[in-house]
Amino acid sequence: MLMNEYGLTKNEISKKLNSLLSLDETFTSGKIIGSMCTEPDSYSKYIYSKFLEKNIGDPGLFKGTLLLEKQIIHQLGKLLFYPRCSGFVVSGGTEANIMSMWSARNYSNQKHPEVLIPSHSHHSFDKAADLLGIKLVKIPCLDGIVDCNSLEKRINQNTIMIVGVAGTTPLGLIDPIPELSDIARDNSILLHIDASFGGFIIPFLKDSNYDLPLYSFKFPGVTSISLDSHKMGSAPIPSSCILFRNKNLIRDIKINVGYLSGGNEPRPTLLGTSPGASIISLWTLLNFHGQLGYRKTAVRCMNNTNYLYNELLKIPNITIINKPTLNIVGFKINYNHRLIVKALRQKGWSISIFPTHIRFVSMPHINRKHVDNFLKDLKILIKNHSK
Ligand code: 0PR
Numbered sequence: 001m002l003m004n005e006y007g008l009t010k011n012e013i014s015k016k017l018n019s020l021l022s023l024d025e026t027f028t029s030g031k032i033i034g035s036m037c038t039e040p041d042s043y044s045k046y047i048y049s050k051f052l053e054k055n056i057g058d059p060g061l062f063k064g065t066l067l068l069e070k071q072i073i074h075q076l077g078k079l080l081f082y083p084r085c086s087g088f089v090v091s092g093g094t095e096a097n098i099m100s101m102w103s104a105r106n107y108s109n110q111k112h113p114e115v116l117i118p119s120h121s122h123h124s125f126d127k128a129a130d131l132l133g134i135k136l137v138k139i140p141c142l143d144g145i146v147d148c149n150s151l152e153k154r155i156n157q158n159t160i161m162i163v164g165v166a167g168t169t170p171l172g173l174i175d176p177i178p179e180l181s182d183i184a185r186d187n188s189i190l191l192h193i194d195a196s197f198g199g200f201i202i203p204f205l206k207d208s209n210y211d212l213p214l215y216s217f218k219f220p221g222v223t224s225i226s227l228d229s230h231k232m233g234s235a236p237i238p239s240s241c242i243l244f245r246n247k248n249l250i251r252d253i254k255i256n257v258g259y260l261s262g263g264n265e266p267r268p269t270l271l272g273t274s275p276g277a278s279i280i281s282l283w284t285l286l287n288f289h290g291q292l293g294y295r296k297t298a299v300r301c302m303n304n305t306n307y308l309y310n311e312l313l314k315i316p317n318i319t320i321i322n323k324p325t326l327n328i329v330g331f332k333i334n335y336n337h338r339l340i341v342k343a344l345r346q347k348g349w350s351i352s353i354f355p356t357h358i359r360f361v362s363m364p365h366i367n368r369k370h371v372d373n374f375l376k377d378l379k380i381l382i383k384n385h386s387k
Contacts, residue, residue, distance in 0.1 A: 025350050027363075030370030034352030036169075036197055036228075038363040040236040043288060044281040048236045054276025056089075060261040065276040068283040075286055076241055079203050080225060082217030086250060087243035088269050089229075089279045093196030094124040095270050096226030096242040099253070100192040101128035101161070103224070103244070103268070106252035108160035108190070116154055117163040118146035120170055122194065125163065134160075144173045144322060152183055161190040161223075166215035167198025170354050171321060172328030172361070174198060174213045181221030190223040190249070196240065198326055199227020204298040205326075207291065212325065217245055224249065229282050232327075234297065234364055239278045297364050301327040305362040308371050315375075317382050321357045330357040336385040343381050349374060 008016070025032055027039035040048075051065075059066045073087035090096050105113050114135040117125050121138075129136040135158070139151045151162065162184055164175040177193060184191035193215045195202065206212055216222065225243045229235035244250055253268040289297075305327040312318055312331055321330035333340050341358060344351055352359040362371070 027365040030366060031348050032350045033360050033366065033374060034350055035363065036231045036361055037237065038234055039365045041234045041285055044285045045236055047284045048277045048281040051277040051280045054280065055273050056276045056279060057271065057273040058260050059267065062276050065279050069279045072279065072283050072286060073243060077243060080216040080243065082245060085217065085243045085245055086247050087241055088267065089282060090240050090242055090269050091238035091271055091274065092230065092240045093122065093226055093228045094127065096240050097124040097194055098128040098270060099242050100224050100226060101132055101134055103249050103253050104161040104190050105132050105134055107249050110158055110160050112158045113160045114158040115161045115163065116151055116159060118165055118175055120144065120168045121163060121165060122169050144168065144171050146175045148176055148179045148183065155187050159189055161192055163192050163194055166193055166195035166202055167326055170359060171330045172197060172326035173322065174215065174325055177213060177215045177219055181219035184221035191221045193222055193225045196226050196228040197231050200229060200232035201298045201326055204291065204294045205302060208295050208299050233285065235282045235285055238275065239282050301362050301364060304366055304368060304371055305329060307368065308360060308362060311375050315379060315382065317386060327362040329360045332357045333382060340381045340385055344377065347377050
C-alpha cells in the first residue's frame with residue numbers, strides 16, 4: 001500500500017486504527033491466560049506517555065533520567081541483598097540475557113567459551129549463543145528444574161558461566177540457586193540468574209510468608225540477575241532490569257561514544273536510542289506502590305493460581321504437571337487434548353501450548369471470575385469430547 005500524498009483526517013485515522021486494532025486481543029477481556037505480560041498499571045502508563053522524548057541512549061542529555069535509573073538499580077539491589085550492584089534498565093529479558101552472555105564472554109576471555117543452561121531455559125539464550133559464538137550446553141532437568149549432578153559433570157576448562165532460572169518459562173519453577181551458587185564458586189565460574197519472570201514476584205511472596213526458594217545476591221556465587229518489569233512488575237513495555245554484582249563484569253562490553261554530549265560512563269546495553277520513559281515509569285511504579293503494593297498483587301495472583309489448581313484437581317480427565325510454585329499451572333487433558341485445546345482457542349481463550357502441556361499464567365489482569373469462566377468452558381468441552 002502506497003503512503004497517501006495528503007494526510008488523513010484524525011477521524012479517518014481513528015476509524016482505520018479502530019478497525020485493525022479490533023483484531024488484537026485485550027488483557028481486559030480476561031481471556032489472555034498464557035501470556036507473561038499484563039495490562040500495565042494505569043498511573044505508570046500516564047507517566048510513560050508524558051516523557052516520550054527522553055532518550056537514555058544519550059544519557060548526557062537526560063541526566064535526571066539517568067539518576068532515576070541509578071535509584072531503581074539501588075532499590076532492586078537492596079531487595080536482592082546487594083545494594084552496591086551495578087545495573088541498567090533494558091528492553092526485556094532477551095536483551096538482559098544477551099548482555100549476561102556478552103559480558104561473561106568478554107570478561108572470561110576464553111577461546112572456546114561454553115555456557116551451561118537448563119534445558120527449560122528461554123530461547124533468548126539460543127539467540128545470544130548464536131550471536132556471540134558461545135557453545136550452549138543444555139542440561140537435563142528433573143521434575144522441571146535443573147539437575148545439578150548432571151550440570152556439574154559437564155563443567156570443563158571452557159565453561160565460563162552457568163545459568164539458573166527463577167520462574168521457568170514452561171512452569172514457573174525455580175532452579176536450585178544455592179546449589180548452583182556453590183558449584184559456580186567451587187569452579188570459579190560465573191552464575192547468571194534469569195529471573196525475567198520470577199524477579200518481580202518471588203521477593204514479594206517471600207515477604208508474605210510463602211515458603212519459596214529465594215534467588216538473590218545473598219548466594220555468593222550469583223554474579224548477575226535479570227528481572228523483567230514488563231512481566232510481573234506491571235510496567236509498560238519495554239521494561240526489564242539487569243543487575244551485576246561487580247562493575248568489572250561489564251568493563252569489557254562498554255563502547256566509548258566520545259562524540260555524545262554527556263561525557264557520562266558509556267552504557268553497555270545493546271540498544272542505542274532507547275526509551276527513558278521506561279525508566280521514569282518504572283521508578284514511578286516502584287515508588288508509588290512500594291513493597292506493600294507489590295506484595296498485594298503477588299498474593300492476589302497466587303490466590304487465583306491456587307484456586308485454579310484446586311479446581312483443576314476436581315476435574316476428571318486432567319493431569320496437572322506442577323503444583324504451583326509461582327503463578328503458573330501446567331496441565332494436560334488426558335483424552336482428546338489437541339481437540340479440546342483447539343476448541344478452547346475457538347472460544348477465544350489465548351492459551352500457551354507447550355509440547356507437554358497447556359500453560360495458564362495467572363497474571364495481575366486475571367481475576368477469580370475469569371478463572372471461573374475458563375473452568376466452565378473447559379469442563380463443558382471435556383464432557384462433550386469424552387462421549
Ligand atoms: N527469560 C524467561 C524465563 C522468559 O520466560 C522470557 C520470556 C524471557 C527470558 C525473555 O523475555 P522478553 O520476552 O521480555 O525478551 N517469556 C515469555 C514467553 O516466552 C515471553 C512472552 C511474553 C510470551 C508475553 C508471550 C507473551 O504474550 O512465554
